[in-house]
Amino acid sequence: MATTAILSALAEEQQGLVERLANPVRVTRAGRDFWRGELQGHSVVLALSRIGKVAAATTATTLIEAFGASRIVFTGVAGGVGHGVHVGNVVVATEFVQHDMDASPIFPRYQIPLYGRSRFACDATLTAMLLEAAREGLTGATGHFYQNSPDQRVAVHAGLIASGDRFVSGATESRGLQAALQAAGFAPLAVEMEGAAVAQVCFDYGVPFAAVRTISDRADDQAHVDFPTFVAEVASRYALAIIGQFLQLLPK
Ligand code: ADE
Numbered sequence: 001m002a003t004t005a006i007l008s009a010l011a012e013e014q015q016g017l018v019e020r021l022a023n024p025v026r027v028t029r030a031g032r033d034f035w036r037g038e039l040q041g042h043s044v045v046l047a048l049s050r051i052g053k054v055a056a057a058t059t060a061t062t063l064i065e066a067f068g069a070s071r072i073v074f075t076g077v078a079g080g081v082g083h084g085v086h087v088g089n090v091v092v093a094t095e096f097v098q099h100d101m102d103a104s105p106i107f108p109r110y111q112i113p114l115y116g117r118s119r120f121a122c123d124a125t126l127t128a129m130l131l132e133a134a135r136e137g138l139t140g141a142t143g144h145f146y147q148n149s150p151d152q153r154v155a156v157h158a159g160l161i162a163s164g165d166r167f168v169s170g171a172t173e174s175r176g177l178q179a180a181l182q183a184a185g186f187a188p189l190a191v192e193m194e195g196a197a198v199a200q201v202c203f204d205y206g207v208p209f210a211a212v213r214t215i216s217d218r219a220d221d222q223a224h225v226d227f228p229t230f231v232a233e234v235a236s237r238y239a240l241a242i243i244g245q246f247l248q249l250l251p252k
Contacts, residue, residue, distance in 0.1 A: 003067060003070055004042055004043070004070070004071050004072075004250065005044070005063040006075070007047050007048075007198065008046070008047070008048055008076065008239065009049050009075065009192070010048075012231055012235060013239040016239070016240040017035075020039060021038070021046065023038055024037040029066050030059075032058075033047075033048070034066075039243075042247050052193050053098070053196065057200070072198060072202055072209045073212075073243070073246065074211035076211075076235075077214050077215070077227075078191060078213035079174070079191045079219030081162075081189065082157065082159065082190065086215060086218075087217060087226060087230065088155075089214075090154055090156045090212060091156075091157045091159065091189045093127070093158075093161045093210070093211040094160065095121045096122075096161050096162070096200075096211075097118050097120075097161075097163070098162070098163055098164060099163065099180075099191065101164075110184055118184075118186075119160075122209055122210050123209055123210055130211075130242070130246055131158055132245075133242050133249055137241040137244060137246070138154040138156070138241055139153060139154075161189060162186065162188035163192055163193060164193065167193065167224075169223040171221050174218075177191070190213055191219050195211050195213070216230035217230065
């Protein structure tokens, strides 16, 4: 059976998945804990990405090389930067860019040297399933959750996510980052610190990849305040609901 890797950015998100794992086996590799087992009849391996692009790339490589992951699905939180992307909304990634990659003037800004590309696309089939899972899995999950749609459904967006080794926590920084990206033709919906690295590793190995991020802050001066509260109260529940629905949609 194909092994699906479920990569969580936060321990709070992973905890619910580990608790639901049938026949759990913990394996330590590269200083990280990986959990093998079954979820809803699927063979899975669970891991924490750790924080930042390098750490996430190591985790993704280990998932593929040591655990034979045949697809990787990533859940986490992100700072919303796109117009109308509010705290409590969900963004399903269609592609990633590294907002801190700059080998200019040797290579165009944002281009990954020797790849001839700046964008790494997510797998279309997995992404469509993740979108459906987010829409279905979060129906009725809202109530008090922030600025969602008037009918209280969680707003789910799909688009570009920008990753970099910075927690973006200032309105001025966020505006500068967006302006520079926009000048190069990128319009990100959200910023985080790992997705583009995992997307690049998956590209290297030809492993399908999809990612979903719940918006924990607006990457502004309030970001550091919103973040811990949001993670504790909301992110773990969202991730669990989305992954539960995703595994229901995933063919066995
Ligand atoms: N993850 C969640 N919020 C973030 C932010 N503002 N910047 C980078 N990564 C994040």
